[in-house]
Structures are given as C-alpha cells and as structure tokens.
Amino acid sequence: MPRKKATPLKRLKYEISNLAKKAGLFHTLQSISREKYAEKISASLLYGLLSSIAVNFFFQPGHVYSSGATGLAQVISAVSERFLGFELPIAVAFYAINLPLLLLAWYQIGHKFTVFTFITVTVSSLFIQFIPQVTLTTDPLINAIFGGLVMGVGIGYGLKSRISSGGTDIVSLAIRKKTGRDVGRISLMVNGIIMIFAGILFGWKYALYSMVTIFVSSRVTDAIFTKQKKMQAMIVTSHPEKVIHKIHKRLHRGVTCINDAEGTYNHEKKSVLLTIITREEYGEFKHLMKKTDPSAFISVAENVHIIGRFVDDD
Template identity: 55%
Template structure:
C-alpha cells in the first residue's frame, strides 16, 4: 500500500519539462513585450541585462540589437557553468528554455497595454516571477542569474529569490545611471515582485522542522527513510501529560515540496500520531537536496 501511494507521487518526465519550458517562455515574453519594454522597465537577471544591452546597442553601433538575441548570447557562458556545477540534463533543458524564451520574445509583437510604469512594473514583475518560480519548481531554470543563484544557494542556504534580488541591484543602478533614476525605482519594484513570486512558488528551498509523537516509531521511521532521504532524531520514553503513556518523539527536517509526501507516509504508518510542523527554519550543517538534473 505504501509503495503504491508513493509511486503515485508525480515525477516530471521529459514531456512535462518541455511543456513547462513552453509555458515559462510564453510568460516571460508576455512580461517583456507587454509590460517591461513599453513601460521602460528593466527585468531581473539576464533579461534585464539583455534589455540594457539592447538599449545601449542603438547608441553605440547605431542600430538596435533585439532583446531576443542579446538574451541568448548572455546565457551562452552560463550554460557551461550549469553543465559542470548543476547537471547535464538540467543544462540541456535550460538551453531549450532560453531558446524558446528568445524565440517567443522575437515573434510576439511588442504591445502597449498601458504607459503607467507602476502598473507595468507590478504586473510585469508578477508574471515574470510566476514564470521563474514555476520553471524552478518543475526542475527547470530560466537561465541567466538563476544558474548563479542555484549554485550559490547550494553553498549558502539562502533563498533563490533573495540571492536574485542582491544580484539585481546592479541592474537597478545601471538603469538609473544610463537612463533615468525614476526607472531605477520602477525596475526595483518589478524585481521585488518577481523575487517574491519566485519564492512563493519555488517551495523546494523552504525548510520545515517536523516533530512526530508516535506509538509506532519503527513503522514511521521505516516509511520516512524508505521514501525520503531525511535524517531522524529519536527521543525515547517520552511521557504524555494526560494519560502518562510512553511514546516516542521523532524530529526531522523536510522541504515544503516534500510535505504532501510526508503526510501520505504518516497516514499509512500511524494516522493517530501527533505531528507538529514549524515553517522556515534555518539549518546549520548538512542538509540533503535533490539534484535538479
């Protein structure tokens, strides 16, 4: 029964990843062509750098290099970093995602829905953040600074959205210096919205401490360790204050992404157990994270 339930847990195959890549590419193109470009808002990550290079290209070489081309060229060296530091399949699908994003940005016409830069910043940032978070949640990267953010997160434990915001300060300053300081603040609003939406959707990085009070510790431990690669701390001979019965307390840490799997395990092994969950805990030391490859 346990194996049957866990086998039903969704594992994204290649077709699903390709579908996610198409969805992200479309959302990114909508954000850029419907909100960022018409509102003169600069996006987060490589897309923002691509927009800046596109704007500068007209001043420097006399003609405008499309955002779609500058975006793809910026990502080329980062593909090598992803190949060696993250994973081969991850890099291949990132390449596909970046190519599709550049393609959609190129073919979808730039459309002015509103000239209000605040509306463009809010809605453009929200759409871009949803796209990035959705891509990362399904094992894909939107390329650019996402690759650097994931690499740094593995070493520091910081959230992807927070790391991206730090990197994107450079984009805001460049936008202010080169074009206008008011657009620096509009771009900051867009980047903030994008980072928050990314964190809201990319739940693999959010860690949760779980305390389990159970009378069937062996079954619970076996279920967790068979299906989840998580360490468990055991406190034996715990006593209930009401009935003074002996129970066992188990402590472990999981990600929010794994929480439905833990709930399925608990329903199967000990549905009467008391489970307490504390969100957004900070971890010092080793914590296993699944590869995105």
C-alpha cells in the first residue's frame, strides 16, 4: 500500500523537532530538569530585586555608578539623555548589552549556563524598569556605600547558587574557556570606562564615589561567595584509610598520603594527608574529621594558590 502523504502541520512539527535537536535544546531542557530549580530561580529573583533596589534607591539618586554591565547601562542612559535629547531606560540598555553576550554564551560556554543567565538578565531588567526610583538621600557617599552593599549581596548569592548576571562574566568565562586564563583586565577596563564617564558627566568626585561602590560591592560578594577561596588541610592521623575514604566519599576531593611519618615526642608512626578544599566546604570538613578521627592533628592554611588541576563542582 502507498504511504500516506504527511500533512503540512506534521511536516512543520517534524522540521521544528529537527531544528531543536540541532540547536541542542532538547538536551539542555533535559539536563536542566535535573537542576535545583527552586534554588536557581530564587537566586535569579533575589538578584533581580536587589540589583533594582541598588540602582533605583541608591545609584541613580546619588549619581553613583555600579560596575560591569549595570554601570555601563547607567552610562548609556545618562549619555542618551544629555546628548541625544531622550533618556534610554537603564533596563533597556542593560538588556541590549546582554543579548549579544547571551548568544556568545550559548555557543562558547554552555546551554544550561545561558538559559539561567537569560532568566536572571530578564528578571533584573524587569525589576529595574518597574520598581520606581526613590530618593532616600542625596548624599553620594551614603548611596555609594549602601548601593554597593545591596548589589554585593545580590551578586554573592547569585554566584553561590551558580548563576551569572551576564555582562563581563560571560566575556571572561568565554575567554577563559578558550585560553585557560583568568581575564580580570576585561572587568578592569569596563569599570575604568565607567569611572571616566562618571567623572565627565557628573564631576570627578562622583567617579571616586563610584570606586567606593565597586570596592564595597566586591568585598561583600567575597564575604558571601566563599567557594573561590581555597584552603589546604594537613592531617596527621593514625587511621589514614578511614579518613581518605570519608574525604573521597563526602567531599569528592583528592588526597595525597605521606606514609611513615614519625612524631618526635612519642616516636609513633603516623600518616600525613594533604588535601585542598574550598572555604565553603570547611564546616563539613571539620564535622567529618571530628567523627572520623577525633585524635587527628589538623592544620589548615587559608587562601592558598593552586597550580594544576582543581575542579569546583557545579
């Protein structure tokens, strides 16, 4: 019997299905379904709310500029008002800056990362647009400090939940993926441009206040997001196998074992274990060691520099 001819609707569905498969959309949606939706979406909402409060309650009333894409959007908005005769909304400028970067992220970084960054950028733009501007104080120093604090909390919790707010994060990650290098100069260059425009548009004292904002924001972010801080733990133990098993199983970290070490006081044979953990894992590590070998001697060095392979879990 001859095959039935496919209807135009069926052909269209088939073509859409093929295109989606080619773009990796099905795979992306399947992998996202295994993510902690609540945590990531909540972090996106929290970042959007806090960034909009920072912009509309502190940065704009105080003529203070944020760092990264948010600060660049403020500059574009101010330049359009002064030189073009109309004010381009900060939310629109922020979204326009991020759209081409999201395309870069989709092809260079990963689909899952791009989807959550898109959600965060969209939520932030909507909050910035629809939350009204409120002048709590016109003092630029107070606005700089508290705006930086609020923005830093939003960025810190976003990073802790493995989401990105877009902007220079995307460019830095894309270049790091290609070259393996951390590109701090990109952020420095963007922030430098923002400071120059702040000085030209509102006076150089506002550029200095904006530097206060960036400093406060970065300090608060570092205080909340501790995963990037590495710690070296040296464990002197009589039960190395037990300790190594627990570190492997619970923390998923590698361990270097030095056998036949000797304590000079009792001349007792011990093993010395070396492992690298993050500041975020320190509480669990301490609890683990108390349960596994309470008599072990442990020395922990903070903020160590790593050369070689060290993987942060996503």
